[in-house]
Amino acid sequence: MTEADPAKTPALRLQGVRKNYGQVVAVAGVDLVVDEGEFFTLLGPSGSGKTTLLRLIAGFERPDAGRIELGGRDVTSVPPHLRDTNTVFQDYALFPHMSVADNIGYGLRVKGVAKPARERRVQRALQMVRLEGLGLRRPNQLSGGQRQRVALARAVVNEPEVLLLDEPLGALDLKLRQEMQIELKQIQKDVGITFVYVTHDQEEALTMSDRLAVLANGQIEQIGSPVDVYERPATEFVAGFIGISNVLTRDGVRFVVRPEKIRMLAEGEEADPGMTVELGRVEEVIYVGMNTRYVVHLDRGEQLVAVRQNMDALGDAQKFEGRPVRLAWTPDHTFVLE
Amino acid sequence: MTDRWSRIALRLWVALVLLFLFIPMAIIFLYAFNSSKIEAWPIEGLTLTWIKMTINDAEVVSALRLSVEVALTTTALALVLGSCAAFAIRRTAFFGRDAVNFLFVLPLALPGIITGVALHSFFGYGGILLSIWTIIVGHTTFCIVVVYNNVLARLRRTQGSLLEAAMDLGASGFQTFRDITLPLISTSIIAGAMLAFALSFDEIIVTTFTAGAQNTLPIWIFAQIRNGQRLPEVNVVVSFVILVTIIPVLIAARLTGGSGTSRVPAAR
Numbered sequence: 001m002t003e004a005d006p007a008k009t010p011a012l013r014l015q016g017v018r019k020n021y022g023q024v025v026a027v028a029g030v031d032l033v034v035d036e037g038e039f040f041t042l043l044g045p046s047g048s049g050k051t052t053l054l055r056l057i058a059g060f061e062r063p064d065a066g067r068i069e070l071g072g073r074d075v076t077s078v079p080p081h082l083r084d085t086n087t088v089f090q091d092y093a094l095f096p097h098m099s100v101a102d103n104i105g106y107g108l109r110v111k112g113v114a115k116p117a118r119e120r121r122v123q124r125a126l127q128m129v130r131l132e133g134l135g136l137r138r139p140n141q142l143s144g145g146q147r148q149r150v151a152l153a154r155a156v157v158n159e160p161e162v163l164l165l166d167e168p169l170g171a172l173d174l175k176l177r178q179e180m181q182i183e184l185k186q187i188q189k190d191v192g193i194t195f196v197y198v199t200h201d202q203e204e205a206l207t208m209s210d211r212l213a214v215l216a217n218g219q220i221e222q223i224g225s226p227v228d229v230y231e232r233p234a235t236e237f238v239a240g241f242i243g244i245s246n247v248l249t250r251d252g253v254r255f256v257v258r259p260e261k262i263r264m265l266a267e268g269e270e271a272d273p274g275m276t277v278e279l280g281r282v283e284e285v286i287y288v289g290m291n292t293r294y295v296v297h298l299d300r301g302e303q304l305v306a307v308r309q310n311m312d313a314l315g316d317a318q319k320f321e322g323r324p325v326r327l328a329w330t331p332d333h334t335f336v337l338e
Numbered sequence: 339m340t341d342r343w344s345r346i347a348l349r350l351w352v353a354l355v356l357l358f359l360f361i362p363m364a365i366i367f368l369y370a371f372n373s374s375k376i377e378a379w380p381i382e383g384l385t386l387t388w389i390k391m392t393i394n395d396a397e398v399v400s401a402l403r404l405s406v407e408v409a410l411t412t413t414a415l416a417l418v419l420g421s422c423a424a425f426a427i428r429r430t431a432f433f434g435r436d437a438v439n440f441l442f443v444l445p446l447a448l449p450g451i452i453t454g455v456a457l458h459s460f461f462g463y464g465g466i467l468l469s470i471w472t473i474i475v476g477h478t479t480f481c482i483v484v485v486y487n488n489v490l491a492r493l494r495r496t497q498g499s500l501l502e503a504a505m506d507l508g509a510s511g512f513q514t515f516r517d518i519t520l521p522l523i524s525t526s527i528i529a530g531a532m533l534a535f536a537l538s539f540d541e542i543i544v545t546t547f548t549a550g551a552q553n554t555l556p557i558w559i560f561a562q563i564r565n566g567q568r569l570p571e572v573n574v575v576v577s578f579v580i581l582v583t584i585i586p587v588l589i590a591a592r593l594t595g596g597s598g599t600s601r602v603p604a605a606r
Binding site for chain 2: 058060079080081082085086087089091093094095096097106107110111154158
C-alpha cells in the first residue's frame, strides 16, 4: 500500500499544484495520487498548507498552477457544486434552519433525487452514524459529537468520488475523539469511499490512515504508510513531527533513534551483542501514565529521550533522576537522515 | 437589608420612568374617547363621536391614504436598496468599503432638518416639483439604513462555511441563495421592513421640506395642533398613529431577538 497502483484510475491525482495568497506561498507544488477506496491523510502543522490543499480539491480555491483530477477527469477549473467531492467541515457547517434529515438529504435534493429514494438513503445514513430517530431534530438540539455525525452523514450519503474531511474531530474531547477515530475508519471501510483526511494530530494520522502525506511549508515531505513514515522518516522534519525523535551525529552520520527502541541497562546488565552503548546522566523523569520518559544527557553531548513501560510498581522511576545510566540500542533500529 | 431596599428603590424608579414615558400616550387614548371638547381633568364621560367624526373627515382620510402610500413605497425601495447594499458590503472587498458603509449609515444620524433642507434645495435647483415622489425619496434616504443595518448584522452572524457547504453539496449559486441565504436572513429583512414602515409613517421633519401641497398624517396633526382646531380629532388620529407605529416595531423586535432594533431613533 505504500505506492499507488498505476494500473487503476486513481480517485484523485494532483500534479504540480501551487497556490499563493499574495506573497505567501500556501501550497508550493504538490504531486499526489490517491487510490480508489483509500484512507489518505494530509498531516502537517498549522500553516503547512494542508487545509488549502483540501480546499483546492473541493474547488473552493483555484490553483495558480497545476492540475487536479478526480476519477481521471480534469476538474481544475470546475466549480465546487459540479465536483464529485463532499466535505466534512471543521465547524460542521450544518444548516441551522433545517432538520437533521433535511441537512443530510440536501445534497440529494439539489441533485433531483426523488423524495422516496431520498428518504430511504437519509434513513440509511442516519443508521450508519447511529442517529436513528433524531432526523426531525434541529442541529442546535444536538451534542457536539452528534453534530459531527450529521456532518459526516450529510457528506457520505452523496457517495462522492472523494470525501474530504477537514480536522473533523478537532472540536471533540479526547475520549469522544478516540471513539470517533475507530468509528470513522469502520464507516470508511463499510462504504468504500476514498477519504482524504486533514489533521495536525500525528497519532490520529497513524491510527486511521492507509497512507499519509506529511506536509511542511506547502510541500510534501514524505508519502507512505504509517509504518513507513514512523519507522523510516525521510527527513528530519518528519522524524521530529511524528513521535519523539532523538537525532545523533556519530562519525559524520546523522541518524534518529526512537525512544521506545532504547533500552536503559540495569546495573551490571550486559548489552546484547551488536548493540551500541552510550553513557549519560538522567536529567529528568516524566511520568506519562502508560509509560515514563527519561531525558538523558549523553556524555558525548547530545540529549536523548528513552521510554519505559510502567510495568514496575510506581515510584521506582523517580530514583533514576540525576543518576548515571547506560543506554543501548540496535543499529538496525536507527535510521540515517540524508 | 440594604440590598432589599435598594432593589425596591430601583423598581420604583423604573416604574416612574416608564410612567413618565407612557402616561402622555395613555392620556391621548383617553381623550380620544372624552365626551367633552375641552381637554380637562377629570374627563366628563366616554363617547365614540370623535372617532366617527374622524373617519368621516375627508382630509384625514386622504392624509392617511398618502401616509400609507408613502410608507409602503418607501419600505419597498428601502428593502431592495438596503439589502442589496448589505450584500455588496458583506460579500465584496473594495477600496473605500468602510467609507461607503459610513455613508450608508449617516442619513440616520443626521438631524432630519439637514436632510430636509438639503433635499428641498436639491429639488428646487433641479426644477423637480414637490410631490408624493419627493416625499418618498426623502424617507427612503434614512429607511434604507434600518434595512441595511438589520441585514448586514445578520449576514455578519451567518457562518461563511454554510454557503460553502451548500455549494459543496451541489447547490448552484441561485439554489444556495434560495435554500440557505434567504431563509437565514429572512427575519432580518422583515424586521427591517417593519421598522422602515414605522419610521416613514410617523416622519414629519423631512416630510415638511419635501411635501408639496399634500398632507401626510403627521403633517396634518401638526397643522391642527398649531391652529388649535379639531383637537379631539387629533387625539383620535394620534392614537391611531401610535398603534400603527408600535405594532411593527414590536414584531421587528421579536423577529430579531431585540438586536436589530437598537438603531430605531424614536426621536426622529
